[in-house]
Amino acid sequence: MVIYPNEIENLIEKFNKLPGIGRKTSEKFVFYLLKQKPEFLNEFANSILNLQKNLNFCQICNNFSGIQNLCEICQDTSRNKSQLCIVEDIQDLAVIESTKEYQGLYHVLGGQINPLEGITPEKLNIQKLIDRVKKEKFSEIILALNPDIQGEATSFYLIKLFKPLKIKFTRLARGLPMGSDLEYTDETTLTNALKGRQEII
Amino acid sequence: MVIYPNEIENLIEKFNKLPGIGRKTSEKFVFYLLKQKPEFLNEFANSILNLQKNLNFCQICNNFSGIQNLCEICQDTSRNKSQLCIVEDIQDLAVIESTKEYQGLYHVLGGQINPLEGITPEKLNIQKLIDRVKKEKFSEIILALNPDIQGEATSFYLIKLFKPLKIKFTRLARGLPMGSDLEYTDETTLTNALKGRQEII
Numbered sequence: 525m526v527i528y529p530n531e532i533e534n535l536i537e538k539f540n541k542l543p544g545i546g547r548k549t550s551e552k553f554v555f556y557l558l559k560q561k562p563e564f565l566n567e568f569a570n571s572i573l574n575l576q577k578n579l580n581f582c583q584i585c586n587n588f589s590g591i592q593n594l595c596e597i598c599q600d601t602s603r604n605k606s607q608l609c610i611v612e613d614i615q616d617l618a619v620i621e622s623t624k625e626y627q628g629l630y631h632v633l634g635g636q637i638n639p640l641e642g643i644t645p646e647k648l649n650i651q652k653l654i655d656r657v658k659k660e661k662f663s664e665i666i667l668a669l670n671p672d673i674q675g676e677a678t679s680f681y682l683i684k685l686f687k688p689l690k691i692k693f694t695r696l697a698r699g700l701p702m703g704s705d706l707e708y709t710d711e712t713t714l715t716n717a718l719k720g721r722q723e724i725i
Numbered sequence: 726m727v728i729y730p731n732e733i734e735n736l737i738e739k740f741n742k743l744p745g746i747g748r749k750t751s752e753k754f755v756f757y758l759l760k761q762k763p764e765f766l767n768e769f770a771n772s773i774l775n776l777q778k779n780l781n782f783c784q785i786c787n788n789f790s791g792i793q794n795l796c797e798i799c800q801d802t803s804r805n806k807s808q809l810c811i812v813e814d815i816q817d818l819a820v821i822e823s824t825k826e827y828q829g830l831y832h833v834l835g836g837q838i839n840p841l842e843g844i845t846p847e848k849l850n851i852q853k854l855i856d857r858v859k860k861e862k863f864s865e866i867i868l869a870l871n872p873d874i875q876g877e878a879t880s881f882y883l884i885k886l887f888k889p890l891k892i893k894f895t896r897l898a899r900g901l902p903m904g905s906d907l908e909y910t911d912e913t914t915l916t917n918a919l920k921g922r923q924e925i926i
Contacts, residue, residue: 526819526820531772531776531779532780535772541765542757543754543757544750549745551816552744553743553744555814556743558780565776566774569774570770571732572736572769572773573766574732575732578732579730579732579759588730613756614756615727615752621727
């Protein structure tokens with residue numbers, strides 16, 4: 525392995541910790557930054573320093589809440605307070621919001637149950653969710669978790685937990701994504717698309 | 726597009742400027758950093774701030790020289806001073822050094838000639854190279870530029886420039902990379918491998 529001066533190695537090491545970034549890509553980033561003006565490096569460093577400052581999380585749903593205690597969605601009186609959408613993280617919330625299709629409330633779990641990585645239900649915002657579901661009268665709870673093994677496990681855990689409450693539980697539809705090609709679609713997706721087929725006439 | 730709070734958008738924007746990094750990957754980086762301890766963010770920011778400090782470039786070859794005026798290679802009296810290897814950037818120098826195969830000196834151009842991107846010969850360390858080649862008596866100049874269009878153009882420019890000096894000019898061998906598969910090798914590489922075939926018995 526090629527070793528560079530300390531200043532360079534230190535930063536390579538940091539970039540190397542980012543998800544999906546290996547040593548070679550880290551080197552590419554550092555050599556790119558070496559060619560930039562000092563002002564850009566200052567701004568970059570400041571953006572990192574400021575990231576966690578002034579960033580609070582909503583006491584109800586765990587979304588970003590800026591400098592306030594509650595997020596914009598929980599404060600918005602025009603939202604449908606009888607629907608609750610459970611998401612894994614804030615990015616999933618943001619992407620659902622961007623569709624403008626959903627008008628209810630959210631609850632951010634902060635992860636998926638994954639015992640192999642030590643993420644047990646206690647480590648997620650599930651207690652808060654239980655308290656909330658017991659207190660509020662939701663007519664529907666939408667599970668908007670990823671369609672993968674951990675997402676399924678988390679959904680299963682939540683369904684079991686809330687079964688006694690007899691609330692309507694739904695999950696996002698499984699089927700063919702737009703722009704896909706039947707020929708290259710995996711069997712599970714195709715099975716789901718067949719099972720969930722919709723009447724058109 | 727999903728819009729996040731300012732603190733997050735600012736950093737997404739910075740990561741987005743790194744080579745090969747799009748908006749989605751930038752978001753992934755920022756949300757990863759959000760989950761890290763403040764100490765890690767401080768160290769990351771400091772590594773960026775310190776990157777360009779205390780980092781000088783060798784007055785002869787343009788390699789890193791730490792806090793000194795000349796780099797370790799130019800200062801090393803045991804190196805073969807009759808060979809000069811011309812490379813595009815310091816990363817290429819480092820990777821050649823890591824082979825331990827070459828014992829001569831280097832000259833870092835700082836880029837490739839690329840008129841479309843406004844990189845003309847004047848923007849590279851070519852004047853310094855001309856002065857150096859006229860002063861020192863090199864017995865061989867090795868062109869270790871990338872085997873692509875810009876690399877070829879740069880080599881061609883340098884060969885034309887130094888032709889009157891009648892120095893031995895070589896370039897890195899073209900041929901099959903280790904671990905490759907003849908069946909999937911492109912025609913140019915295979916043509917080069919045939920042209921440069923080596924006698925083994």
